[in-house]
Amino acid sequence: MSNTAYATEATPTPNHLSVEMVQDATTLQAAQTLRYSVFSEECGAKLENAGTGLDQDIFDLHCEHLIVRDLRSGEVVATTRLLDSQGATEAGGFYSEGEFQLVGLPQLRGRILEIGRTCVHAHYRNGATISVLWAGLAQLMNERHYDYLMGCASVSMADGGVQAQAVMQRLRGRYLCREWLNAIPRLPLPQMDLPANVTAQLPPLLKAYMRLGAKICGEPCWDPQFNVADVFILLRREQLCPRYARHFKAVAPEGR
Template sequence: MTHVAQAREQVSSAPLMIELTTDPARLREAQALRYAIFSEECGASLHSPLDGLDHDEFDVHCEHLLVRDRYSGQVVATTRLLDSNGAGRAGGFYSEGEFQLVGLRHLHGPILEIGRTCVHADYRDGATISMLWSGLAQLMKERNYSFLMGCASIGMGDGGIQAHAIMQRLRERHLSREWLNAIPRRPLAELHLPSNITAQLPPLLKAYIRLGAKICGEPCWDPEFNVADVFILLHREQLCPRYARHFKAVS
């Protein structure tokens, strides 16, 4: 039994439970949630061959972490997980489609990429996010991943003002090319920022930063989702001490 499965049993009396799956039927539930959020709520132009589902060629090579409401049975949060073995079958990591990841082949230790993370609008609270991170932490413990990486999105509905303002803020404290240099394949166009702009980090990006993740380069524009994607890398040895105990290896 995996630690994720054990965690699911341990919280059997809680309103939410965690699942790790490759089952096609459960994957479709995750894809339906992704479609509802990315396409219907956020207006992404998804080119999926399946109506009402956010589906791409990476899904079959990934494991999928689900948070489910145990009373309604509804999947309320999800993220997909792609390790080096899965990336080998898929022809690369998803992030490599957006960034040239200089130094990726020289990283020492197992790598886990997360993506397509989303939470149902009625469940966007600390409990749901904590459940998702708990399942991720258990998996990292069990398999001893050294690096966690992925893309965190910033909406471009304002023409890129927030994206540029957030990057201006991130460059000051959280930009590092020590391990990787992420060169965007579609860089953002230059933009003059108003002097009174306030940068608000999106929740997922803020969560990565709190964990101790670093930004490895400038953002990439994703035209299908109309977002600026920031590449993040988290080395397990550089975790914020407040969260490190959740990710330490277990016996």
């Protein structure tokens, strides 16, 4: 892939933000530093190799990494990593398969891209930054003709799981779909009875996936390392929300 920054003209964004694929070790390290800052320092995750100040794992070697850069400072302010089927084969499976038994995954017809480790710098957590990141992701999916986008979206377990249970209570009726994949958590959340008046706001990233047209494919998995409940999401291009279809050009291929 070229080192050209992805165009973002489809979504009005500040001119100082640019999205690009990581092409060198220095930029990858900057993305891993941002991930460490967000996941470890802000959220308290117990990361491997924490003493390095970097969030690294074995999947990084097999992933491509998409970043948003502030051109005024050169700082990496948002990042996500991408794993396709070939990379997953080399890595021994998709990252999500470590948390879920993905029943039906081998039967999916089409090209699959897994997204993960998405985070945004605290000073840039706004619609503009995530729009730039999404525009880069959209262009990549268009160029390579991916049919499915999948991954995990996290809900904090800092309150013992009340928020995670309340979020799932909101999601089940409208967004739960096991038609294409059945994501069975390897470490399910403990069951609890919620008061009738408990409500919860969807975390920003999970809300963004739902707005795109993604579905959840099962109950959440508890991730003790990050102390979060991970919800498995699947987005089929042909079911993309029309509002976003012009960015992702979600036209179903013939016979699929």
